[in-house]
Amino acid sequence: MIQLQHIERVFMVGEEEVHALRDVNMAAEAGEYIAIMGPSGSGKSSLLNILGLLDRPDSGSYELDGTLVSNLDEKQQAAIRMHKIGFVFQFFHLVPRLSAFDNVALPLVLSGVKPDERQTRVSAALAAFGLSNRARHRPDQLSGGQRQRVAIARATIMQPSVILADEPTGNLDRSSGIEVAEILEELNHQGMTLIMVTHDPEMGKRSRRQVLMVDGRIEGRTREDRGQ
Amino acid sequence: MFKHGIVVFPKSMRLRDILTFSLRAATANRGRVLLMLLAMTIGVGSVVVFISLGDSARRYVIDQFSSLGTDLLIVLPGRSETTGGPPPLLGETPRDLTLDDAMALSRGRTVGRIAPIIAGSAPISVQGLEREMLVLGSTAELYEIRHLALSQGSFLPPGDPSRAEAVCVIGLKGKKELFGNGPAIGKWLRIGDRRFRVIGILSSPGVSLGEDLGEIVIIPVAAAQSLFNASSLFRILVEAKNSAAIEPTRKSILETIRLRHEGEDDITVITQDAVLTTFNRIFKALTLSVTGIAAISLVVAGIMIMNVMLVAVSNRRAEIGLLKAIGASRGQILGLFLAESTLLSTVGAAIGLIVALLSIQLAGVLFPQFPLQLAPWSPAIAIAVALISGIAFGVLPAHRAAELEPALALARR
Ligand SMILES: Nc1ncnc2c1ncn2[C@@H]1O[C@H](COP(=O)(O)OP(=O)(O)OP(=O)(O)O)[C@@H](O)[C@H]1O
Ligand SMILES: [Mg+2]
Numbered sequence: 001m002i003q004l005q006h007i008e009r010v011f012m013v014g015e016e017e018v019h020a021l022r023d024v025n026m027a028a029e030a031g032e033y034i035a036i037m038g039p040s041g042s043g044k045s046s047l048l049n050i051l052g053l054l055d056r057p058d059s060g061s062y063e064l065d066g067t068l069v070s071n072l073d074e075k076q077q078a079a080i081r082m083h084k085i086g087f088v089f090q091f092f093h094l095v096p097r098l099s100a101f102d103n104v105a106l107p108l109v110l111s112g113v114k115p116d117e118r119q120t121r122v123s124a125a126l127a128a129f130g131l132s133n134r135a136r137h138r139p140d141q142l143s144g145g146q147r148q149r150v151a152i153a154r155a156t157i158m159q160p161s162v163i164l165a166d167e168p169t170g171n172l173d174r175s176s177g178i179e180v181a182e183i184l185e186e187l188n189h190q191g192m193t194l195i196m197v198t199h200d201p202e203m204g205k206r207s208r209r210q211v212l213m214v215d216g217r218i219e220g221r222t223r224e225d226r227g228q
Numbered sequence: 229m230f231k232h233g234i235v236v237f238p239k240s241m242r243l244r245d246i247l248t249f250s251l252r253a254a255t256a257n258r259g260r261v262l263l264m265l266l267a268m269t270i271g272v273g274s275v276v277v278f279i280s281l282g283d284s285a286r287r288y289v290i291d292q293f294s295s296l297g298t299d300l301l302i303v304l305p306g307r308s309e310t311t312g313g314p315p316p317l318l319g320e321t322p323r324d325l326t327l328d329d330a331m332a333l334s335r336g337r338t339v340g341r342i343a344p345i346i347a348g349s350a351p352i353s354v355q356g357l358e359r360e361m362l363v364l365g366s367t368a369e370l371y372e373i374r375h376l377a378l379s380q381g382s383f384l385p386p387g388d389p390s391r392a393e394a395v396c397v398i399g400l401k402g403k404k405e406l407f408g409n410g411p412a413i414g415k416w417l418r419i420g421d422r423r424f425r426v427i428g429i430l431s432s433p434g435v436s437l438g439e440d441l442g443e444i445v446i447i448p449v450a451a452a453q454s455l456f457n458a459s460s461l462f463r464i465l466v467e468a469k470n471s472a473a474i475e476p477t478r479k480s481i482l483e484t485i486r487l488r489h490e491g492e493d494d495i496t497v498i499t500q501d502a503v504l505t506t507f508n509r510i511f512k513a514l515t516l517s518v519t520g521i522a523a524i525s526l527v528v529a530g531i532m533i534m535n536v537m538l539v540a541v542s543n544r545r546a547e548i549g550l551l552k553a554i555g556a557s558r559g560q561i562l563g564l565f566l567a568e569s570t571l572l573s574t575v576g577a578a579i580g581l582i583v584a585l586l587s588i589q590l591a592g593v594l595f596p597q598f599p600l601q602l603a604p605w606s607p608a609i610a611i612a613v614a615l616i617s618g619i620a621f622g623v624l625p626a627h628r629a630a631e632l633e634p635a636l637a638l639a640r641r
Contacts, residue, residue: 013288055635082555097256107554109245
């Protein structure tokens with residue numbers, strides 16, 4: 001369960017203040033599927049970064065699964081990112097020198113999981129995403145769709161409760177885009193909360209709820225929005 | 229439950245994984261890393277070589293002194309400035325050290341052997357062949373005191389030191405120069421305008437204490453006195469009966485001479501101990517200062533590590549952002565980058581140590597007479613240097629990586 005209240009985020013660009021988020025309030029039930037939409041520069045990524053604890057709001061509170069995470073210290077927030085949040089990016093952000101296997105294993109390595117347990121978990125994840133025969137390939141030897149599947153495998157290897165995806169299909173052709181969306185939706189079916197930023201109205205329509213952002217605010221409500 | 233389960237006690241990376249990750253990250257950027265390894269190799273290598281050179285030189289000199297015998301005291305005419313006391317009056321010349329002084333010293337209770345020495349250089353000739361050589365005037369006891377060895381014949385005969393018998397003992401090299409491969413024992417040679425009969429030939433111990441024992445002629449001290457027309461001794465070597473007797477012997481020598489020199493302390497007594505300590509000090513200071521100069525190259529290496537790591541951090545911003553996004557804490561990022569710089573500098577230091585070892589062995593082959601040796605503590609120094617510079621010069625880049633804002637690092641703008 002996610003609860004954002006009165007989130008403000010202001011960037012200083014030279015002398016000028018840029019309000020990326022203005023009094024954002026948002027709630028998401030566990031297992032929801034939300035699409036965040038809106039014009040470029042409206043604050044979608046800023047919102048997702050706050051949700052993923054990649055950025056801190058200037059004010060406001062953020063509650064995740066009953067913990068007031070906006071009050072936690074850096075180390076504790078890192079642990080939340082590790083165990084509760086899976087992040088998927090438009091540009092995949094795979095480590096170029098590591099194989100698909102090692103990229104997926106990274107969160108397990110960081111949290112000190114033993115090698116033999118890593119082996120079984122990563123192999124299972126790669127198999128689930130149809131990547132078994134690509135385990136030893138480096139990212140530059142994979143197609144865009146395969147890279148994004150590796151990235152999703154990595155984001156979900158720790159069994160997070162929330163998946164945050166910032167334009168996950170933005171860099172893919174139509175068919176791999178749909179493939180990736182289906183994978184994310186399947187994970188949502190298994191119970192993970194899915195929050196996805198997208199420009200594509202077709203993608204947006206697939207979600208159960210759409211949140212429209214304009215100029216740093218959440219604008220009215222679109223389809224099925226149960227509101228605050 | 230969650231608060232106490234995961235947030236408060238996050239597990240950390242396994243050491244092996246840290247090393248593997250850092251190694252792969254470090255080796256991904258070959259050119260710069262090789263350059264840095266080269267700098268570290270040169271830095272550690274030169275420090276280790278210089279330390280070892282200094283240490284070997286120190287050991288060499290000390291071995292040379294020790295070969296003189298450890299219970300040795302050397303009596304020199306003239307007061308040494310370093311013994312303290314009031315400076316000599318203007319124009320005062322020290323009284324000569326005479327053969328009688330030496331005889332008086334030999335009566336000391338704690339004195340074992342004693343050898344008065346007169347030294348000078350003189351032309352030595354045999355049938356038109358002439359060589360300038362060092363001439364030592366001494367007594368039979370010099371043989372034992374200086375641990376000399378003969379290849380043929382006998383040494384100076386024992387007996388009254390004031391008897392100027394016309395016999396001599398000659399070094400091996402000098403013998404070859406004057407007599408070739410023919411026999412020399414019993415032959416006569418000329419020193420200045422006097423004739424001496426060769427009674428012994430030294431075997432070749434090489435150089436001892438700066439004197440080439442190969443080109444030397446030893447004659448009775450009284451003969452040397454009249455040859456050089458001087459009654460003053462160059463020095464007196466005194467051997468104490470045992471090492472416990474060194475200090476009492478020194479005191480009694482000073483006392484005896486003071487009595488004989490009208491109350492003047494106009495000699496210097498050097499003990500083996502004091503000489504060794506002084507040399508030790510000098511060589512340690514020398515080694516340290518040369519090493520200090522070599523250490524500058526280590527600073528250069530350190531700065532290169534810093535440079536390589538700073539470039540790595542800015543090249544890998546996205547990777548750092550990603551690591552944070554999947555749950556790496558600031559401390560973990562710091563640790564990973566410190567591990568990387570320490571790994572690099574350790575490998576550099578290891579190569580430097582090997583290079584130093586090889587070059588010292590090579591020098592040992594090229595100059596076999598000078599016993600070169602890797603200083604025993606230099607591997608420890610190399611490792612310490614590697615760890616310190618890897619950490620010290622890695623801190624700034626690692627800190628920069630750790631402080632990176634993940635949202636910013638992952639954004640493509
Ligand atoms: N680090 C930053 N420094 C300065 N301004 C920023 C920063 N990050 C975001 N902004 C500004 O905040 C506003 C919101 O940016 P954000 O990236 O959230 O938009 P977005 O909705 O994701 O846009 P897009 O669809 O183009 O990705 C923009 O005006 C942007 O210029
Ligand atoms: Mg965006």
